[in-house]
Every structure is written in structure tokens, then in C-alpha cells.
Amino acid sequence: MEVAQALSEHAASKDARSPTSPSQSGAEERGFVVEKEEARSPVMRHTLSPGASEKRKSSYDSFVTLPPLKEEATPAPSPANTFSRTDGRAVAPGQQHSAVIQEQAEVKDSGIVTLVHDDGPLPRVNLSVMFRPATSASPIPADAKPISVEIISIVESNGTTVTQDETIFYDRETLAIIHRCKSASSGLVDTFVWGWLGKHSQFGEVEEKKLHELGRRYGTTPVVVRQCTEPAHLGTRAHWTAENTTMHLVRAVDNVIFIDEHDLSVKNLCSAFSYCLSILGTIYVWYGTGSVPAEREAALAYARSICGEADIVELTQGEDDDNEMFWMILGESPFADADYWRWRKSSLDLNPSVWRVDASKRTNTLLPVEFLLNEVNPCKSVYVVNCIWELFVVVGPNARGRRQDIRLALDIATKYAQQVSSERPYTPTVHAVIFPSQLPLDLKLHVRDVDETILNSGNVPDHMNVVSLDEASEQLAKTSWDRQELKDSDMLPLGLDAFTIAHS
Known part of the structure; x- marks a missing residue:
């Protein structure tokens, strides 16, 4: 009698809580993939293997794994309730979340949350498209x-x-x-x-x-x-203001020179490029270790065009740039000074490229993105960013539960890095940037049109959430967590989102 009564009461409370059956809920959820960061070793040998899927349990099996009925009626602790309040909005048609066989997590006396992922096989992707970055065709005749x-x-x-x-x-x-x-x-x-x-x-x-x-x-x-x-065929342009202290980044893109003004800060300094800085009546021309000759020539010419009566001081990184005034104004904090920039000036491949990953599509699973600023839903997307000597899987703040996209992106980045390793000084490393997050400085300055504010839905946090390929793989494979690990909805493990946690 007690078992029958418990079953009856559980079925009634379950129907009242959610109109959708567990099988329907699981069927609607599909995963997305994101690229993982490479292992700590400079050589990437890691390949993802799809997790084995489990058969769906019967409603009775699901019931018997639940806590006693008395505990079921007890309100959940604050972390779960907090997630429900902050991300408990309705799900738009087609919106995907973590593929989970059992949406109801097992919450034991120890506070352990268990989710069983139903990760299917990854679709095949032709990586040859990554060797043809997106470029818009020029309407102007070649001759x-x-x-x-x-x-x-x-x-x-x-x-x-x-x-x-x-x-x-x-x-x-x-x-x-x-x-x-x-x-x-x-x-x-x-x-x-x-x-x-x-x-x-x-x-x-x-x-x-x-x-x-x-x-x-x-x-x-x-x-x-x-x-x-x-686009490159639009021509050379410069952007600056005639103030006492200004900072201009000079970069070459497809044989065209772009000069962009940045806030005067060491955080906007990158060893890949050349710079013109106007500081208290002096024009400094700083050549980063990776700056190519065209950028150095353009930076010096630009400095001469704006200097007026000011003096021009040329500084070469690592050689004669220990100028006290220069660094006092910029600051001495770390800047985008990755060791791999030293190979840029001798490389034939200078420009980064971006690819959107969508594992649910039969075609265009890996779609080239010419400009991130033109993307319609970057916060809901997963990208592979090829920075030549380093690869990033970028997971938008609303795409953290798209397991299939994330897994596929990591797999693509890993395989691509292995294919180009013979053309690089080492096998490019792979990292995952999980938003909300600050961007790594080298990535932020290498991709000209990346906007940290847009990727963070308008609110840039004070932390950076970047994980290695190994750590990203471990987070995706993990199925049990202590409740305390899931308290911060902005720092959930890769492959989980607030929606999944709130409904567990």
C-alpha cells in the first residue's frame, strides 16, 4: 500500500510540475559542439571520442532512483533556486540544451548532482574548407x-x-x-x-x-x-584624433594597411604589430617583434604625417624600447606578448580566420565567418578561431549547453592543428574560451573585429574563463558534481547551462 500510494502521489506531483514527459524533453534536447583547448603538451594528440549512450530508463526505474518522497517535497537549496530565477525563461522553438537522458538529477544526501549525457556520434566535417578563409569578392574589376x-x-x-x-x-x-x-x-x-x-x-x-x-x-x-x-578592396584608411595622448595600431590585412585608434593603455599593445603613440608632444613609433616590413613603413610614414613640430622616437621591441617615458605612460602590466609572435614577420599566413560550428546541419556544419561583428547571434553560437599559432573554441554565453557543437568544435580544432603542424614551428595549441569571460589579450588584438562587450551580452565580467583542451574534455565527460560546484551560473562546467541545472 505504501509503495502504491507513493507512486500515485509522485505521478500527480510530476504531472503538476511539468506538462512535458521526460521522453519528450530528452528528445527535444540536442547537443552543440565547441572546440577544446589543447593539452599542456605542445603536440596535440588528443581526439574526442563520443560518449556511449544509455538506453532510456522506464518511468519506474526513474522513480526508484529518486530520493524518498519526504525529501522530494522539501524545497531545493539556494543554488538551484537561484538558477531557476535567473534563467527560468521560456525556451524558444529549436533552442537546444544539454542532451541528457535523465533530466532529473540524482540529489543524494551528500549533495551530489548526477546527469547522464546522451552524446551521439559527431558528424563528418571536411577540414579542407578551413584552408580557404572567407573573403568577400571585390565588385571592382581586377584590371x-x-x-x-x-x-x-x-x-x-x-x-x-x-x-x-x-x-x-x-x-x-x-x-x-x-x-x-x-x-x-x-x-x-x-x-x-x-x-x-x-x-x-x-x-x-x-x-x-x-x-x-x-x-x-x-x-x-x-x-x-x-x-x-x-573589405580589403575598400582601401586603406586611418582612424585617429589629434589629442595630446593617442595610440594607433598599424596592421596589414591582405596587402592593405589599417590604422586604428585605441585607448592609450598597455592592454592594447601587441607584439604582432607596429604602433604610433603621441605622448606629451613626442611621437613614438614602436615595432613589435612580429611586425612585418609593410606595417613598420606605414607606421613611420603615418607618424611623420601627424607629428607637426613633434619629435619622432623609433623603438624596436626587445632591442631599444627601454624608454622610461614610454612605459611610464603606458603602464607596466602584462600585454599581448605571446612568444609565437616572433614567427609572424616570416610567415606567409598572417590573418586569423573564424568558423561557426553547427552540428545540427547536414550542410554548412562548418561555416566561414568573414566578420564577427556581422554575426546575428554570436552569444548563442560556437566558433573555431584560427589564430595561426593557436586555436580557440569560443563558446557564447547562451551556447554553453550545446554539447554537440562544443564537442565538434574541439574535435575540428584538434584535427586541424595536427594537419598544419608540419607548416608551423610546433603543433598549434587549442583552448576553449567560455563566456561570460574576458578575452585573452593576444586573441582580442589579433582578430580586428572581435568585440568583447558583444560576446558578453553587454556586460564584461572581471574574470577570464579559459580552459585547456584536456580540461575541456574532462568537463564534457564528467557526469557528477557537488552542488557547490554549480552555484555560480557564469562559471558552470563546459557543456552545462543554467537551464539544465535549474531543471535538474
């Missing part, structure tokens, strides 16, 4: 010779031609770039119009209408590009 370039500043419904410092764009500007060229083979003249939007520019309906009006005037449709997402 075209430029006739003129006109820059028009757009403020509300007004357009004003820029006649000074045409190559200097400010982050609060909206600009129209009119490029005329003539094809050498056909003799035809073409006109192309781009709309350039600074990071802090105002681009509403009025400005958009004005841009399209300019496009119609020249018989073309304008192409809108945002700051840091300029």
Missing part, C-alpha cells in the same frame, strides 16, 4: 584603374564633401565613399558607393535615405560596411 575617390560626410539629410584628411575616418561619422574606376580591357567606367558607419555613428532612417539617394545619383546600390568590417 580596373581608379579615376577618383570622393568622401561625403552624412549628417541627417545633409551630405558634405570631405576635402581634408580624406583617409582619416572618425568613429562617430557616417560616410559615403564614391569610387570611380575604368576597366582596362573594356574601357567602361564603373562607379561604386559604400556607406561607412563608425562604431558610435548615428545611422537612422534619415541617414539611410540620404545614402540611397547618393546611390541612385550614381546609378548603383550602396553597400553598407561597419567600422572594422571593411
